[in-house]
Amino acid sequence: MVVVNKILYDAVLSAAPIILCVLGGMYAHRANVLNIALEGMMLLGAFFCCLFTILLGNYLLALVLAMVITTTVGLVFSLFGITLRGNVIIVGLAINLFASAITAFLLQVMGRAELVASNHTVSNLRIQIPFIRDIPLLGSALSGHTPLTWFSYVAILLMWVLMYKTRFGVYVRVVGENEEAARAVGIRTGVIKYAAITVGAVSCALAGASLAMDDLGGIFTRDMTAGRGFIAIAAIFCGRGKPGASSLYAIAFGLARSLALNLSIYAGSAARLFNAVPYVIIVLVLLVASVVKNRNSRLRGFQNE
Amino acid sequence: MRRTAGRKGSFRLRTALFNSVVPVLMAFAIGAIIIAAIARNPFATYGQMISKSLFDPEGLMRTLHVAAPLILTGLAIAVTFKANVFNMGVEGQAVLGGFFAGIVGAHAGGMAPAFHVAICLVTGIGCGVLFALVPAVLKAFFKVNEMVVTLMLNYAASEVVIFLSEGVFRDKAAGYVATPMIRESAMFTKMGGTDFTAFFFISLAVFVLILFIMRRGRLGYEIDAMGKNLEFAEATGMKVWKKILIIMILSGALSGLAGAGWMQSERFRYTPGFSGSPGLGWDGMLISLLGAHEPIGVVVAALFYSALKVGMSKIELFTEVPKEIVSVIQGSMILFLSVKYITRSRGLRSLLRRGES
Numbered sequence: 001m002v003v004v005n006k007i008l009y010d011a012v013l014s015a016a017p018i019i020l021c022v023l024g025g026m027y028a029h030r031a032n033v034l035n036i037a038l039e040g041m042m043l044l045g046a047f048f049c050c051l052f053t054i055l056l057g058n059y060l061l062a063l064v065l066a067m068v069i070t071t072t073v074g075l076v077f078s079l080f081g082i083t084l085r086g087n088v089i090i091v092g093l094a095i096n097l098f099a100s101a102i103t104a105f106l107l108q109v110m111g112r113a114e115l116v117a118s119n120h121t122v123s124n125l126r127i128q129i130p131f132i133r134d135i136p137l138l139g140s141a142l143s144g145h146t147p148l149t150w151f152s153y154v155a156i157l158l159m160w161v162l163m164y165k166t167r168f169g170v171y172v173r174v175v176g177e178n179e180e181a182a183r184a185v186g187i188r189t190g191v192i193k194y195a196a197i198t199v200g201a202v203s204c205a206l207a208g209a210s211l212a213m214d215d216l217g218g219i220f221t222r223d224m225t226a227g228r229g230f231i232a233i234a235a236i237f238c239g240r241g242k243p244g245a246s247s248l249y250a251i252a253f254g255l256a257r258s259l260a261l262n263l264s265i266y267a268g269s270a271a272r273l274f275n276a277v278p279y280v281i282i283v284l285v286l287l288v289a290s291v292v293k294n295r296n297s298r299l300r301g302f303q304n305e
Numbered sequence: 306m307r308r309t310a311g312r313k314g315s316f317r318l319r320t321a322l323f324n325s326v327v328p329v330l331m332a333f334a335i336g337a338i339i340i341a342a343i344a345r346n347p348f349a350t351y352g353q354m355i356s357k358s359l360f361d362p363e364g365l366m367r368t369l370h371v372a373a374p375l376i377l378t379g380l381a382i383a384v385t386f387k388a389n390v391f392n393m394g395v396e397g398q399a400v401l402g403g404f405f406a407g408i409v410g411a412h413a414g415g416m417a418p419a420f421h422v423a424i425c426l427v428t429g430i431g432c433g434v435l436f437a438l439v440p441a442v443l444k445a446f447f448k449v450n451e452m453v454v455t456l457m458l459n460y461a462a463s464e465v466v467i468f469l470s471e472g473v474f475r476d477k478a479a480g481y482v483a484t485p486m487i488r489e490s491a492m493f494t495k496m497g498g499t500d501f502t503a504f505f506f507i508s509l510a511v512f513v514l515i516l517f518i519m520r521r522g523r524l525g526y527e528i529d530a531m532g533k534n535l536e537f538a539e540a541t542g543m544k545v546w547k548k549i550l551i552i553m554i555l556s557g558a559l560s561g562l563a564g565a566g567w568m569q570s571e572r573f574r575y576t577p578g579f580s581g582s583p584g585l586g587w588d589g590m591l592i593s594l595l596g597a598h599e600p601i602g603v604v605v606a607a608l609f610y611s612a613l614k615v616g617m618s619k620i621e622l623f624t625e626v627p628k629e630i631v632s633v634i635q636g637s638m639i640l641f642l643s644v645k646y647i648t649r650s651r652g653l654r655s656l657l658r659r660g661e662s
Contacts, residue, residue, distance in 0.1 A: 036456065076640075086643035089391070089452055093590070094643060097583050098636030101629050102339075104582075108627030109343050227460045234457065272468045279461035283443070283454050290449045 007255075007262045008141030013215055014261070015254025016145075016152040017042070017207040021232035022239075022250045023152075023159040024203025027196035029233075029241040030163070032176040036092035037077050039229025040099030041070045041201050045208025047103045050220040053117040059213065067205040073099070074201025078194045096229075104222050117218035122146065125214075146214045148206065155203075160243040172196050204229075227275075234282035237289075253278045321597050325606075328641030329595070336634040340626055350626050354616030357623075364615055366499035370570065372611035373508040374399070377563035378589025379596060379603040380515050381556040387519075387598040388531040388552050390444070394455030395560045396586025397462035398436045400579060402429030402561030403568040404466050407575045408474055410487030410568065421490040426507075426565045433561020434554050436462065441553030445546035451553075459586070470575050484575040493570040504570040511559065516600040528552065560586065583632055588614075591635055594642040610635075 021038050028035040045066045052062030077095055081088040107113070125146040135142075163169040174182045175192045182189050211228070212220050231253050239246030260274035337347035358364045378395050385392040406429035413424065439458060443449035467482070476485040493502035519525035527548055530538040539545045563585055572579055580586070592610055596602025617631040 034453070080640060080643055084644040086645075089393070089456075090590070090594070090643040091640060093393075093587070094636050094639035096636075097587065097632060097639060100583065101632030101636050105339070105627050105629035105633055108629055230457060230460055233453075237453070270468070270472070272464060272471070276461040276464040276468075279457040279464075282457050283439075283449075286449045286453060287443055287447055290443075290447050294448055 003262060005137065005140045007258050008137070009144070010258035010261055011251070011255040012141055012145065013149060013254075014257045015251045016149045017210040017215065018228055018232050018235065018250040018254055019152045019247050020155065020203045020207035020210055021229060022235045022246045023155050023243060024200035024207070025229075025232050026159070026163070026236050026241050026243060026246055027172055027199045028193075029236045030176045031172045031193050031196040032179065033081065033193055033197060034088055034092070034233075035077065035197060035200055036089060036230070036233060037073070037095040037099075038200060038204055038232055039225055039227070040092075040096035041073055041204035042208040042211070042229050043096075043099045043103060043223070043225045044073060045070050045205035046212035046224060047106070047115070047208070047220050049205065049209040050115045050117050050212045050218065051106075053120050053213070053218065054115060057119050059120060063205070063209050066209060067202050070201040070205040070208075071198055074197050074204075075194070077201075078197045082190055082193050082197075100223055103220075107222060114222070115220035117213070120213060120218035122214060122217040148210050149214055152206070152210060156243055156247045163243055168192075168195065207232075227279075231278045234278045234285075237282055238285045240289075321602070324646055325595055325597065325602075325642070327646065328638055331641045332634050332638035335637045336630055339633060340630065343626070345624060345626050350620060350624050350630075353623050354613070354620050357619040358612040358616035363499055364619065366497075366501040368608065368612045368615045369505050370500040370502065371615055372607045373502075373505040373570070374563035374567040374585050375588050375592055375607040375611055376508045376512055376604055377559045377566070378585045379592035379607050380512065380589075380600060381559035381563070382586075382589045382593035383596065383598040383600065383603050384515065384519075384528065384559070385552055385556045386532075386593060388528040388548070389535055390531070390549055390552055391452040392437065392440070392455055392553060392556045393452055393590075394437065394440060394458055394462075394586070395556065395589050396580065396584045397455070397459035398433040398557050398560035399564035399567070399585045399589075400466055401436050401462055401564065402433040403564030403572070403579055404469070404484070404575050405429065405432045406491075406565035407484055407487055407568045407572075410491030411485040411574070414488050414490065416490065418490040421488070422493065422569060425487070425491045425569055426562060429561040429565020429568070430558045431561065433557040433559070433564065435557070437553045437557025437560070438550075441550050441557075444553070445549045466575070467577055470577070474575075476574070479574075482577060486574045487569065491569055492573060493566075500571070502570040504566040507562075507566065511562070512600060512604055515559075519600055524548075524551065560589075563589070583635065588635070591639050591642070594639065 021042055025035055025038045048069050049062050049066040052065045053059050056062060073095060077088075077091055080086045081091040107115070125148075126144050127147065127150075129143045163172070171182070171187050171192045172195075174187060175189045175196075179189050182192075207228075208225070211224065212218065216224070232250065235249035235253060236246050238249040256274045256277050260271045263274075264271040333351070337351070340347040340350055358368050378399060381395045381398075382392065406425040409428045410421070410425045413421070416424070436458070440449075440451045440454040443454055444451040470484050471482050474484045476483050479485075493504050495502055519528065527538070527543060530541075530543065531545065531548060535545065564580075567585060568575070568579070581588075588610065592603055592606040595606035595610070596604070613634070614631055617628050620626060621628045
């Protein structure tokens, strides 16, 4: 029973950064830009949030500064991928490499193997909710999380509103579905794409903070995102860029990770195979989606992408 | 609009140089700014780097040694990217190839060294091909985007390989996660007290083969055609799905061979850091971009990049700049290389002017 509680609690916790990443990355996806730099931006978010917390002693300020940095990186991505029309996958890859390298480099310069924000006590941020706490099974999983973890679940609703109930959301979707039509009715597609990528960059900073400051309690280690950005992309693809569905996949992947974490005591290293599940799932989802699409399509042969 | 062959050639050379040299210089400038920011002298650092990797006999041999697998992964990327097929899975294919070459190297034995070496290499090639076939079949028959599939399968492969090396294939005697050391009969012999091995010659031979295929062979022509216009290639009656399979198999074989060779000439056992940081496949991508997806360009870029890597790994001993600066420079280089600054149809200025659309 204790194990089940722990698994559920960890699932909620480890899904949070993936959800944040999904909710932000979704916009670029809907605007038809494949942003694989989510991984790198999340890593930078985690690193700088941790670093600034140590340096300034103010978690909120650190969070804002981390957002500024990832936004800058997002703008670099947009500059090369959209304005200069580079291959976005290669641009994204470059940013991922750069993020991994610069954080490792800075750790080396500081002469540390990891960053530990000892002035950040995550237990002070955890909020116990009076009544929910007492629900059997679910209570212990839902209660006792930090505001950021809560926010990531509330954000599903917020991002749904932004996507479907605002002009910005409509524009993003129009640009993604038919760029030329969007341009014909006077939408500045470049600007919309920049904005969509920026939304992703900001939420990647939050995702990184959630990972480093909540999940690990204020520790940054080298390459700590460990493919979560790609898992988020998998969730976005699986959920077809819809806030609710994509988040559900993110939660499922969080559960897989939590199982891998908690079952390793019993299953040994075989639990590691759970980590490979999201990647295999996305391949299967892409296969099914492609088969369905091509069955209804009369287009012959291969197209340039 | 008709150009003479000579002018065409010089135009190509000029753009190729501009599109490759400028990004490299910009990346080095970024590296220099970062080195200066931690209060070290960038010029002294770069100077040390060049002298240790190119003007020092042992360093030069090491540069050649490190370049061997990079030439192969560079070619693996080049043959696919040139055809507008994007195999981002070179990393995973190389790791799998290296891993299983290492298993065969450690557990099979009792045969002549040359034979054992060859068996391991073939194992690596086989694994690379099998792994490349997954995205290839999905692309050729179901039109699934190979870029995403290969990118994702890299992660799946690395999880599975780490699982295997922690479990069944773990060397119990080692104090860390590793597979057993391969037998001596499966290793390439080091020549003249340096790191240089015969693997470099294998790599060069493969390069000549690929050069021949790309320049003289029908496949090279078809790759070119697919790269220029996939729909047109298909419309003229080329069986594109078949070519995609062939190109991916070729790419997987090259990657697998790179991994196996790296295992047998450098690592000798699998550890989670086998492929290095950022990894043979990602290095290959940089190299291919730098070499404009042309075989000769790839070799030049591989040697250049290998010198950079070797120089930087030694630099840690002589200066206080961490070797991670190489990856920083590499990341920036890929970023700058992702854009074609000049193409045949437009110059630098129009790129910026029309960028907004």
